[in-house]
Amino acid sequence: DAGITQSPRHKVTETGTPVTLRCHQTENHRYMYWYRQDPGHGLRLIHYSYGVKDTDKGEVSDGYSVSRSKTEDFLLTLESATSSQTSVYFCAISGGQLSGNTIYFGEGSWLTVV
């Protein structure tokens, strides 16, 4: 398994509260991603990073922000959680062409917003 650790793995939070999910990698890969998985939608890209302090939006970025202050850490923040953000969140990493453009996934973080 690729060295990816997500925390927390499970969280229940109340509507309107801020939530931060953390992704930590030990592979020194340049690219990091946050996806969310919902039934009937597969996985959809929220945000991604192509280097320290370099991030960009994915297809479902509204309501989310990210930060990457170190190569190994990529944080996803829900500024004010809503019930529609109840989902499973996956962090992913890639070395780009150096790793054949393969993207490796973490084990997921289950978030419930009540």
Place this chain on the structure above:
Amino acid sequence: AQSVTQLGSHVSVSEGALVLLRCNYSSSVPPYLFWYVQYPNQGLQLLLKYTTGATLVKGINGFEAEFKKSETSFHLTKPSAHMSDAAEYFCAVTINTGTASKLTFGTGTRLQVTL
């Protein structure tokens, strides 16, 4: 933009039977194609990928897929299903931009294997 269509959200096969999971893609440039498997409450595990070269790609656990450009397809097959193959399978596409590869996923196919 790229897109993926997986035909059949649920597929059921008998143990020992052929597994065929269908994936069609859309891309204006040569695609990179992937199949991932997800077991319950786990992350996604790479089964196989096609980037360039040989169009028949072999992966883990006896799975293989064939890239057919003329049909824009990348169907996943396994000659003989095993109970342990029961899982959800995702097809995904990206392109080589020289920067971050952003995968676009299909909606997944849940494979059930019966005795």
